[in-house]
Amino acid sequence: MTNTLYIYNTLSANKEEFKPLNKDLVGMYVCGPTVYSDVHLGNCRTFISFDTIYRYLMYLGYKVRYVRNITDAGHLENDADEGEDKISKKARLEQLEPMEIVQKYTLGFHKVLRAFNNLPPSIEPTATGHIIEQIEITKKILDKGFAYESNGSVYFDVEKYNQTENYGELSGRKIEDLISGTRALDGQSEKKSPLDFALWKKASPYHIMRWPSPWSVGFPGWHLECTAMSTKYLGKQFDIHGGGMDLKFPHHECEIAQGCASTGKKPVKYWMHTNMLTLNGKKMSKSTGNTLLPEELFSGNNKLMDKPYHPMVVRFFMMQAHYRSVLDFSSEALNASEKGFNKLMTAIKDLPQLTKSTQSSIDVQSLVDSFYQSMNDDFNTPILIAKLFEAVKYINHIKDGKATISKNDFDLLSDKITAFTFDVLGLNFIDKTDESILEPLMKIILTLRKQAKKNKDYTTADYIRDKVSEAGITIKDTREGSTWSL
RNA sequence: GGUUACGUGGCCGAGUGGCUAGGCAGUGGUCUGCAACACCAUCUACGGCGGUUCGAAUCCGUCCGUAACCUCCA
Structure with a gap:
């Protein structure tokens, strides 16, 4: 049968016929979580939506490479120059190594998505595993003149970029409006313009997560990791880039700018955004x-x-x-x-x-x-x-x-x-045999047995204990009452 | 303040210039020792006001309301 798939592209604000760049092969990148705390249901919605999209593309016969990153490099809590990054802060609060925090919440993330019956992505790269790639992209952008170094940090020059390209094309923003709407924040003196965003940040003395670079010992800007990893695994141009609505601006806008500034090509054909829960x-x-x-x-x-x-x-x-x-x-x-x-x-x-x-x-x-x-x-x-x-x-x-x-x-x-x-849709029958159903069930059985014992009906009480034991569950009578275990 | 969406029946939630969305709840039935479950049938609608049109809930204008983004966030 003929299958013409239409996808709503945020870039054009229209449904467009889906035509992969390479026949039958689809490259899809989805922005993953920052692993500094438990994923909540809102996060899950996005990943479940894209899981369904991934599943349907495969069902139609496409060979899909689905890349979803893990943001494990600490990023600042606000846009000011000084400040603590989220992962370091959590590490200090919980008295753990930053990478222990990352490991803990990454495992939790996977566990939750497995419960929702999500398929794992084809590649799940981490930001800290791609510091070199991020430095390389920063160098390229500097070489092409779309970034500048300032006090050990490197910033993307948004106004320069906007002279030849259209910063704001994804989110429908105009650069003049953005400038007029920007509040002057303290400590932004390093930047030429408040719209400029960091490609590389020099680490403050108490910033734990840090790597050497040509400019300073520091850490990459938040937007850069997605550009680095999507380019590495899907190429300079790929089919689908997804994420939550709240990432449309500035995150995805910056990704377009970085991709375009470093490779001269618009990185993504179809931008997809899921709405909020x-x-x-x-x-x-x-x-x-x-x-x-x-x-x-x-x-x-x-x-x-x-x-x-x-x-x-x-x-x-x-x-x-x-x-x-x-x-x-x-x-x-x-x-x-x-x-x-x-x-x-x-x-x-x-x-x-x-x-x-x-x-x-x-x-x-x-x-x-x-x-x-x-x-x-x-x-x-x-x-x-x-x-x-x-x-x-x-x-x-x-x-x-x-x-x-x-x-x-x-x-x-x-x-x-x-x-x-x-x-x-990725649904499945609910397995009624797991412990969650046993718990209330055993409660009832133990109550009935307690009644029987109270009535000195030991035949029934023993019958219950024996039969339950045959089913693989042990009942133990203690002074406080009866307990059970598998 | 700027940008972008949205406002559908008791609830959730699709879609659309004229033809039943769907689920849940409600109501009436079938089944059943009773009940529950299940199944069948069925009612209530498109925020207010203007306009375009033979015809709009669907297009346009306006007003009211809500949300997201503009600072990290899926």
Whole structure:
């Protein structure tokens, strides 16, 4: 079938037909997290959205190289010359080496994304592993005259760049507006203009993370790592660059400028931005503390939600909104998704038992085509889910004898509904055998056994202990009560 | 203040110049020892005011409201 994929490109503010630079090969770069604290659900939304995009591209048959960085070099907490970087600060607070902080939160990040059933990217490079590349790019930009050295630091000359290129093309900003809107911050005297951004920063005496360079012992500017790593692994020009909306300006704008200044080419063909996840109508953000951690949501150990939610339910909930829309988090909305998710999964489980007929009572091919059409329209997962529910209704009708399906159509529908649900949306059946379900279950069993013992019904009490033991669970009676273990 | 989005039924959330989004909740049924689950059917809509049009919730203007970015943030 013909599959024309349309992607909303932030650069043109329009949906554009997707044509990879190299036939069948796709290069995709997504800005990863700064690993100085736990990832919150807002962060997760972006990575789950791009995971689905990655999955669909592969499902269409593209060979995708998906690069997502880990920002493990400390960056300053604000734009002032002096200040502490986030990772060093956290290291001091927790009395750890900066790299211990990095390791801890990187592992946590991976664990959470695995719970959401995200596929790992093809390459996950770190900023500290690419200091040399960043220094090389800085040299190139200096050589081409788009940067200047000042007191051991190197800054990108935005106004110079803007003479020949268009700084602000991605975010729709004009350089004059930016200048007039800039407040004068203390200690910015090193820069020619407040718009200029650091390519290399000289380290202050107490800055822990530091590397030698031709200009000073220091550390790279925040925007530079993405340019260095995307260029290294995807080339001077690549297909898709993604990230959260909040990175559009200045981060991605600066990346375009750095790429263009160092290679003479615009680095990215399609810029994609995911919208914010909100809590109480406000953006989830580490700095404001308006956050919810995935673990808190999975365990139910939080004040905001009524009960725990399985990662697959949360993923399904996110898929019910388009990636470019703001999505608000609430118990009420999650509950609705949980029921919908179960309904979809039940129908898929019922699939093998359906009776096949000689004819189908609906046009199965066009229903299946609509799965593709939804995703081809800028990865419209909510429409896809609506179409999947159409299939669910059809499946239930067949079960009730109110509709029929032919053998061929059955094979087609089974194949596509499972492919789109599991391979594309990245959902999965909830494994009911994990300990989270055992815990409340054992509580009930122990309560019943306690009752039996109280009634001196030791036959029942022993029966329970023996049978549970056969199932691999040991019950221990202690003075404080009974406990269990696997 | 500047820039950019958005405002859809009880809730969440798509889409669109005229043809049912979908999920949840509600209501009525089927099933069931009772209940829950599941399944079937079904109601409520496009922020206010103008304009363009045969026709707009969909285009334009304006007003009101909300959010994001302009400082680190997915």
